Amino acid sequence: MISIETFRNLALSFPDAIEEPHFEKTSFRIKKKIFATFDEKNNHAVLKLNEIDQSVFCSSSEKIFYPIPNKWGKQGWTIVELARVRLEMFEDALIRSYENVASKKK
Template structure:
């Protein structure tokens, strides 16, 4: 079982991560936001790809569920921290963090063409 304090510590240990207020939540980002922590510290929203979201929700249905709106359709997933082990949380954070890292310059040029 994990909590908001553990999430904050693990997220800020990921290279380049910063934390800032985001409405009633705390947003964690590198080049873009990959995670928001609820004010009560009980849940967080992770930025996954839709296929990663489906896998997380299938493997750990007590912990993960799609955010119930268009954000959820894009892969944003709510995680109940008390239903996760530290290992589950670490894996979720690293997956979401990978999507927020800056793209290499070569990939940015290729995408712009």
């Protein structure tokens, strides 16, 4: 299980990452763009993955990773069940999310 403190420490370890509120969630951003959110009520994260990474993570662990069931999911936004995900897998997905958003033009 990934706690909010572990999530926060990992997300803020990336260069220039910041934490800001996002409606009723906590968001982590780079260049003012969200790369991850934490939903305390549902104990899950949402990460911005590219199409290939989303497909790989979701196909390997369908009960842990799955696209948001709307247009946002089709754009790569992926739910991660924090009570089920292994730390190493979460770290890998978070890195990919950060790199995906950080590499975009301003």
